[in-house]
Amino acid sequence: EDESEEEPKLKYERLSNGVTEILQKDAASCMTVHEKFLALGTHYGKVYLLDVQGNITQKFDVSPVKINQISLDESGEHMGVCSEDGKVQVFGLYSAEEFHETFDCPIKIVAVHPQFVRSHFKQFVTGGKKLLLYERGWMNRWKPSVLHEGEGNIRNVKWRGHLIAWANNMGVKILDMISKQRITNVPRDDISLRPDMYPCSLCWKDNLTLIIGWGNSVKICSVKERHASEMRDLPNRYVEIVFQFDTEFYISGLAPICDQLVILSYVKEISDKTAVECCARPRLDIVQPLPESCEEISSDALTVRGFQENECRDYHLEYSEGESLFYIISPRDVVVAKERDQDDHIDWLLEKKKYEEALMAAEISQKTIKKHKILDIGLAYVNHLMEKGEYDLAARKCQKILGKNTELWEFEVYKFKEIGQLKAISPYLPRRDPVLKPLIYEMVLHEFLESDYEGFATLIKEWPGDLYNNTIIVQAVVDHLKKDPQNRTLLRTLAEL
Structure with missing residues (x-):
């Protein structure tokens, strides 16, 4: 028994049923999770709505090429989808509401307003080299405006409450939609890594806490109100990096779990046979952030299908807030991690x-x-x-x-x-x-009578006489006295019986 072995924190199972069927002919490119359902995008331009068991409930043919990102509003009634051929679609799952646009470059990001279901929040962001905000206005027409440009391709975007966070080639920005002010710029640390191969992971823990994972660096950022006396010409909010640390491997995704972090890592190792660097199984770690480091709570290597061919950008981590479910998405597999x-x-x-x-x-x-x-x-x-x-x-x-x-x-x-x-x-x-059958007590008394006269005598004293058949026990003692007629213990016990 290995006393030092630690109990796992998570348990794993494959998302099967319809997902198995999809990934036999296609490959997963992205996924988003709603409390009621899942939305899976593929390399062949399909979007599938799935129940939590992986059964297909709906299918959309969006594009002939890869789906890059899917966004859902909080109600789960509106979806935004973008693809590698520059297409962006925003539509109602249960209504005829629909928007189409085609750009002349691949579109990696789309995010609908969390409250898109409400008429005065008909907004979404998308873009290639520019971050564009689309707002529905007079006569139901969509009006675009440029929120940011000039720093390369927009790689990721996450919208929470009134804050939009996005990553481009230079770093991560946050925009306050109430004041329409950009309130921070968090530069990326390792500029030697190609941002298309090692993309930035963004995750809102709550309305004011953004978690950034890029390369092997993690930053947890807190959005705070600026004191009136400090404002001058500055935005009324600012960002403080409250935790910052490096990880052993490259980050493919992250998610909060209470006050800890779940980190999906892309791992490379040197092959024992060929001495060449190769792709190893990805890792899912739970860590406790500290101001300038982290403490590893658990670490699991995941056997996902086709991990030998995957790159860092092929993995994604999505999660369901209410149930502590974590979805590890790779081209040929979707694995669900649950708290034990x-x-x-x-x-x-x-x-x-x-x-x-x-x-x-x-x-x-x-x-x-x-x-x-x-x-x-x-x-x-x-x-x-x-x-x-x-x-x-x-x-x-x-x-x-x-x-x-x-x-x-x-x-x-x-x-x-x-x-x-x-x-x-x-x-x-x-x-x-309770009282057991007399036979049980008699069986025990016979055992003592065969090997321990003193023990037998003690039981006769301690046990109530109605537990066993007195006649049977008396006869057994008499039989033993025939072999040892002078045994005082037996004689005394016989008298008691």
Whole structure:
């Protein structure tokens, strides 16, 4: 038993059903997650709506080439899609509302206003070398305006509340949509990495906290209000980097989990056979951010299909806020990571033969566990102790575990009899409420009579006479006295009987 082995924090399963079918003929390029459904984009220009089991509920033929990003509003009723051939579409999933535009360059980003469902928030951003804001105005016409340009291609965008964060070749910017002011510029650290091969990951933890992952650098940024006395000509908000640290590998995606971070990492290693650098399995780490470093809480290497051919840009991490579900997207596979629950914790304890801890965990969580029963864990614990030869402890545990279940008591007593350990269980047998069949007590008394006259005499004193058939026991003592007629212990016990 490896005492040092740590219990995993997450459990994994493949998203199957319709997803398996899709990825046999196509490849995943992006995904977004809503609490009600998933939206998967592919290299052949399709967008699939899926339920949480991966079944296809709807399909859209958007483009003949790769879908680069999908955006949903908070209601899940409106979707924005952009593709490699410059197409941008924003449409209602349950209405005829629709916008189409085709640009003369690949469009990597689109984000609809989180409250797009409301009539006065009909806005979305998109763009190639320019970040464009589209707003629906008079006569339902869409009017574009340039929010930013001149720093290369726009690589990623995330819209939360009144704040839009985007990444271009130079760094990450945040725009306050209320004041229409740009409130920060966070330059990228490693300019030697190609931004198309090692793209920036952006994630809003809440309305005022942005998490940036780029290359092997993580920054957690807090948007704060500027004091009136400091304003002068400055924006009324500013950004403070509250945590900043480097990771061992290149970042493909990140997500918050309570006050910790989930980081999807792209890993390269040197092959033992060829001594050439090759793609290894991606890693999913949970880390605790510290002001200038981080503490690793857990780390799992993921066996995703086709990982040997994947690049950093091929992986994406999306998450469902309400349920702590994390989706690892790669061209040939979608893997779902979930936080382990108390049933999983008990599974792990049983696997490690930590029965006492498993029993305690089950008792504490008996109202929430669905898979395990306290009695089953207890019986497994008793068996484990008997296999280890700890018969007295096993017998003692029977008192608590078996309670008033006479059928189980009798079953366990026979197990002790089979291995010649009835003596071990004798002090713990119930004597009232419940009372077992007389045969059980007689069996134990016979065991003592064969090997331990003093122990036999003690039981006769301690046990109420109505537990067993007195006549049968008297006859057994008489038979033993024939072999040893002067035995004082037997004579005294016979008198008591």
